[in-house]
Amino acid sequence: MANQLFFDQAIEVIQAIPVGRVTTYGHIARYIGTGQSARMVGWVLKNCSLLELPAHRVVNSSGLLTGKHAFPTITYMEEKLRGEGIEVNNDKVVRFKDLLWDPAAEL
């Protein structure tokens, strides 16, 4: 595939997300260089949800768990996050701004 690079880069960044932290599609896309192709990040995640990617640590720019429907159960993502010390309330990450992990800044 021609977009294999994007694929690999995305996986690399996602796997680097520290436990107890979260990041967004936009930040990942931006770090890779695609910039505005945040949608593709979501596509990659869905395609790689079978791998060992901590996809549950990736949320949208509002801290909302938009991808929970791609998991075995709707609550799976939330439970997983809580298990790592991340509080989730009404499908959104609590103190999202504090837990946000920016690859460009910390990688």
Place this chain on the structure above:
DNA sequence: ACGGTGACCACTT
């Protein structure tokens, strides 16, 4: 071949 859709984001009214 073509249009619609999607785990989205940022800028502009």
Place this chain on the structure above:
DNA sequence: TAAGTGGCCACCG
């Protein structure tokens, strides 16, 4: 402050 619009790229019917 809130809603609308464009852009991105791959997949599916």
